[in-house]
Amino acid sequence: MVKRKEPLQIWNILQTNQVSKTIGGKSLVSNIDLHVKKGEIYGFLGLNGAGKTTSNA
Numbered sequence: 001m002v003k004r005k006e007p008l009q010i011w012n013i014l015q016t017n018q019v020s021k022t023i024g025g026k027s028l029v030s031n032i033d034l035h036v037k038k039g040e041i042y043g044f045l046g047l048n049g050a051g052k053t054t055s056n057a
Contacts, residue, residue, distance in 0.1 A: 013038050021054055028054045 014036040021029045029051050036042045046052050
């Protein structure tokens, strides 16, 4: 049996850092960080008009 000296790294398959979107001077989304690792299930929930589609566009 081979022992690892370093911990196994799990890489993100999707990652965003400080994503923002402004239209017409109005901030719609501000500084979203998102990290999804392989095998994780991701859901984006929110009220109507909360910015879900805008965040992913």
